Amino acid sequence: MPSPKSKSEATPDLSEVAAIYQDLEKRVLPRSCQISTRCCRFRLTGQVPFLTLGEALYAAKGVRASGRKEIKPNPEGACPLLGANGFCTIYQHRPFGCRTHFCEAAGGVYPRKHLADLIQRLEALDEKLGGEGSRPLPVAVGDALQVRRAGRR
Numbered sequence: 001m002p003s004p005k006s007k008s009e010a011t012p013d014l015s016e017v018a019a020i021y022q023d024l025e026k027r028v029l030p031r032s033c034q035i036s037t038r039c040c041r042f043r044l045t046g047q048v049p050f051l052t053l054g055e056a057l058y059a060a061k062g063v064r065a066s067g068r069k070e071i072k073p074n075p076e077g078a079c080p081l082l083g084a085n086g087f088c089t090i091y092q093h094r095p096f097g098c099r100t101h102f103c104e105a106a107g108g109v110y111p112r113k114h115l116a117d118l119i120q121r122l123e124a125l126d127e128k129l130g131g132e133g134s135r136p137l138p139v140a141v142g143d144a145l146q147v148r149r150a151g152r153r
């Protein structure tokens with residue numbers, strides 16, 4: 001679990017996460033997502049998005065906004081944030097990787113050089129918030145929800 005530094009506990013700045021996502025929107029590349037949700041089915045793909053602390057706290061904010069206080073493992077090994085209707089339950093708050101890690105059928109992953117400055121900003125915010133680097137989505141968001149429940153973010 002992240003061990004937030006006291007210097008940032010009083011003034012978490014998740015607006016920077018929103019700003020990074022907004023800047024990403026300005027440079028979207030042509031992709032053709034068919035909403036198969038394959039990329040959300042971790043057991044199927046063998047891949048899991050990794051989140052910095054800012055992304056995890058922002059995703060946790062989305063979980064809380066959807067009326068939940070916790071997330072539960074998906075019995076099929078999919079993302080715990082994938083709804084029964086097949087749609088992301090935190091779409092507006094979904095992590096950076098979910099916005100850029102398009103499946104091959106949709107056109108492939110964004111080139112890293114296209115995103116390098118945004119990734120650096122996420123990493124800088126992680127450092128500022130006292131994060132420990134990127135962590136797998138289920139544990140990162142689960143821990144972020146605990147932090148929010150404890151009233152520390």
Ligand code: SF4
Binds near residue numbers: 040081088089
């Ligand atoms: S956060 Fe949403 S978009 Fe990302 S893997 Fe989970 S369900 Fe899919």
